[in-house]
Amino acid sequence: MDGINLVDPDLYEHGDPHAVWRWLRVHDPVHWHPPTHLPGFWAVTTYDNVRAVYRDHARFSSAAGILLRPESHGRDPGGGRTLALTDPPRHGELRAVVDRWFATTSVRAMEPPMRSAAARIVRDAVERGSCDFVFDVAARLPLQVICTLMGVPDSDHEAMFAMTSRAFGAGRAEDRSTAHFEILQYFEALVADRTRRPGDDLVSALVTAMVGGRRLSLDEVLLNCDNLIVGGTENVRLAAAGGMLALMDHPAQWQLLRDEPGLVRGAVEEVLRWTSPATHIMRTATVPVMLDGRRIATGDRVTLWNPSANRDDAVFPGADRFDVRRSPNRHLSLGSGEHLCIGALLARVELRILFEVLAAHVARIEPDGRATRLRSVVVNGLERLPVRLTAA
Numbered sequence: 219m220d221g222i223n224l225v226d227p228d229l230y231e232h233g234d235p236h237a238v239w240r241w242l243r244v245h246d247p248v249h250w251h252p253p254t255h256l257p258g259f260w261a262v263t264t265y266d267n268v269r270a271v272y273r274d275h276a277r278f279s280s281a282a283g284i285l286l287r288p289e290s291h292g293r294d295p296g297g298g299r300t301l302a303l304t305d306p307p308r309h310g311e312l313r314a315v316v317d318r319w320f321a322t323t324s325v326r327a328m329e330p331p332m333r334s335a336a337a338r339i340v341r342d343a344v345e346r347g348s349c350d351f352v353f354d355v356a357a358r359l360p361l362q363v364i365c366t367l368m369g370v371p372d373s374d375h376e377a378m379f380a381m382t383s384r385a386f387g388a389g390r391a392e393d394r395s396t397a398h399f400e401i402l403q404y405f406e407a408l409v410a411d412r413t414r415r416p417g418d419d420l421v422s423a424l425v426t427a428m429v430g431g432r433r434l435s436l437d438e439v440l441l442n443c444d445n446l447i448v449g450g451t452e453n454v455r456l457a458a459a460g461g462m463l464a465l466m467d468h469p470a471q472w473q474l475l476r477d478e479p480g481l482v483r484g485a486v487e488e489v490l491r492w493t494s495p496a497t498h499i500m501r502t503a504t505v506p507v508m509l510d511g512r513r514i515a516t517g518d519r520v521t522l523w524n525p526s527a528n529r530d531d532a533v534f535p536g537a538d539r540f541d542v543r544r545s546p547n548r549h550l551s552l553g554s555g556e557h558l559c560i561g562a563l564l565a566r567v568e569l570r571i572l573f574e575v576l577a578a579h580v581a582r583i584e585p586d587g588r589a590t591r592l593r594s595v596v597v598n599g600l601e602r603l604p605v606r607l608t609a610a
């Protein structure tokens with residue numbers, strides 16, 4: 219295969235990245251990707267190699283950043299300071315500050331309000347008849363949930379929805395960065411408020427935490443807030459919308475879910491595998507490492523391509539088949555090891571509730587225009603999904 223370019227956004231908007239990953243898995247599973255507008259990096263595409271790197275935080279560090287970025291942008295400002303961008307032992311200390319909000323008991327307690335919110339969202343979309351599933355359905359529940367956890371007052375949820383839709387959804391790059399800046403400004407005000415009057419929420423936990431024997435700086439708190447709001451909204455939105463499209467493309471599987479609601483739990487795993495919303499995650503080698511016969515030098519960037527690992531036939535028989543009954547289904551969509559997604563349980567519950575409510579209240583979902591894909595090397599999935607919903 220000539221001219222492999224995994225960082226060309228066209229590939230994700232219009233092309234077939236799975237064809238490229240399939241070739242790499244067979245012919246060059248640890249591939250040296252020469253510099254483009256981004257610096258050169260190793261591209262790791264098979265399941266076993268991706269999993270091995272995720273689980274080896276000593277030799278593959280997160281502290282210099284977990285996403286490819288142009289050399290001219292300099293160091294990632296979150297490097298060594300946010301949950302995702304720290305190594306042990308600081309990573310463990312930071313994770314302990316926010317852990318309890320994502321633990322089983324907290325997530326279980328949120329199920330009834332999540333179910334009511336999902337029912338409202340789906341009812342509104344059905345009443346409207348036609349809608350953009352990405353904007354009107356998939357994006358709403360995760361935003362509401364993460365706002366509640368972070369202590370954003372209910373009266374501000376709609377404003378936050380508007381800002382995150384502009385920052386992470388469709389639209390011009392300039393408008394996206396302005397909206398992102400507005401989100402940070404919003405959190406700066408919330409942080410000031412919670413510093414004066416701490417409450418029982420994630421922002422207060424970050425403001426009052428002692429990590430490494432000192433309080434977090436304002437920048438550190440804001441960067442972690444950003445991490446949580448981005449992680450909490452974008453990925454679930456992409457999984458929900460991509461899952462809906464897969465079910466529309468496989469009507470027999472949608473009918474199966476409607477007939478046997480007990481299958482939804484397994485369907486969520488298949489939706490996560492199929493959609494793999496995080497396209498790549500990066501590490502930096504801390505020592506020379508041999509990986510599948512390739513010599514990786516200290517300081518080299520090593521990228522893990524989740525959507526590729528999740529279509530590896532060696533682990534998932536018939537990997538290109540969408541099958542809500544697939545078992546076992548040990549996909550890597552939520553990462554693995556030390557940095558395993560902290561919102562893994564929350565994301566699974568949000569997706570389960572959303573698909574349970576949809577299967578119960580919607581008989582038919584049909585396309586109502588052209589679905590468009592995101593032009594992104596970082597997140598994988600749909601920008602718009604116009605649909606027509608018919609009530610059950």
Ligand code: HEM
Pocket residue numbers: 272280284301302303313364445446447449450451453454457490494495496499550551552553554556557558559560561562564565
């Ligand atoms: C379908 C939904 C989701 C997907 C596909 C996803 C994907 C991932 C992946 C692949 C990682 C590992 C990053 C690494 O190893 O460097 C991760 C970590 C993380 N995710 Fe998620 N995520 C999802 C939902 C959520 C939710 C709901 C939250 C809620 C706040 C969240 C917050 C985070 C945070 C803070 C981390 C960093 C954890 C750490 O470094 O210890 N994610 N996520």
